[in-house]
Amino acid sequence: MSYVTPPDFARKMIDAGESKVFMSTRDTLIRAYMAGAILALAAAFAVTVTVNTGEPLIGALLFPVGFCMLYLLGFDLLTGVFTLVPLALLDKRSGVTMKGLWRNWGLVFCGNFAGAFTVAVFMAIIVTFGFSEAPNAVGEKIGHIGEGRTLGYAAHGAAGMLTLFVRAVMCNWMVSTGVVAAMMSTSVSGKIMAMWMPILVFFYMGFEHSIVNMFLFPAGILLGGQFTWLDYLFWNEIPTVLGNLVGGLTFVGAMIYATHYKTSSPRTRDAGLHHDDNAATVPAE
Numbered sequence: 001m002s003y004v005t006p007p008d009f010a011r012k013m014i015d016a017g018e019s020k021v022f023m024s025t026r027d028t029l030i031r032a033y034m035a036g037a038i039l040a041l042a043a044a045f046a047v048t049v050t051v052n053t054g055e056p057l058i059g060a061l062l063f064p065v066g067f068c069m070l071y072l073l074g075f076d077l078l079t080g081v082f083t084l085v086p087l088a089l090l091d092k093r094s095g096v097t098m099k100g101l102w103r104n105w106g107l108v109f110c111g112n113f114a115g116a117f118t119v120a121v122f123m124a125i126i127v128t129f130g131f132s133e134a135p136n137a138v139g140e141k142i143g144h145i146g147e148g149r150t151l152g153y154a155a156h157g158a159a160g161m162l163t164l165f166v167r168a169v170m171c172n173w174m175v176s177t178g179v180v181a182a183m184m185s186t187s188v189s190g191k192i193m194a195m196w197m198p199i200l201v202f203f204y205m206g207f208e209h210s211i212v213n214m215f216l217f218p219a220g221i222l223l224g225g226q227f228t229w230l231d232y233l234f235w236n237e238i239p240t241v242l243g244n245l246v247g248g249l250t251f252v253g254a255m256i257y258a259t260h261y262k263t264s265s266p267r268t269r270d271a272g273l274h275h276d277d278n279a280a281t282v283p284a285e
Helices: 006-021 024-051 056-062 066-073 078-090 100-127 138-146 155-186 188-204 209-221 231-260 269-281
Strands: none
Touching: 006 078, 006 100, 006 155, 006 231, 024 056, 024 066, 024 100, 024 138, 024 209, 056 066, 056 188, 066 138, 066 155, 066 188, 078 100, 078 155, 078 231, 100 138, 100 209, 138 188, 155 188, 155 231, 209 231
């Protein structure tokens, strides 16, 4: 059977986290770069579909193709390593340290940003004919997304920041579930089906994904969006990264580790029977 049981894929999660800590700098950067680029292409594709059809659900239904491609190719997203790498540290794998964890996260962040920014530049060129004319409908849509999800949050002050953070938490709850879901099957079709569902949920619900935003917001600035790099970093990227970390590690990694890898001792049948016997001996009044 292609199904992998929870205790087995929990072990695979920890093994994957350990392997990423010891991966070479070159390979880590290349895999992160390609992951950022492919996810950015998927985001551009989804926005294009939404603009052309007028139906956001269709764009959301098709967006997971990028996530499935990058995962099957063995590339790494920051949101994924946020969930997997700490488990190897928690499990006290030999040689896994906080320094190694921070090194991996830093390299993956840089690689993801470089890949997403490359696609942002390419898309800006495409939708403006090499910056020779105003952005087309897709370019205008990308610019407005950046405005609404920076200045829109800023207009609500602390409440906007809280909303942004919670959306980021919810995002990586779903995205990391997709990462883990791919480990539930040994077949390509099984992995794709398992990944598709949570990724669809996050995209359609408008949750905040740090790597998708590494494409949308720089592209929006390049296309004349009415917000700044400071707006992007303070009112989106930094809180989104922190929320993604909390969501993936807390609601996915730690939960699966606690209940499927470090399981508690089961209750014994004798304890329950003994309780019942005592209850039966209590005299009726």
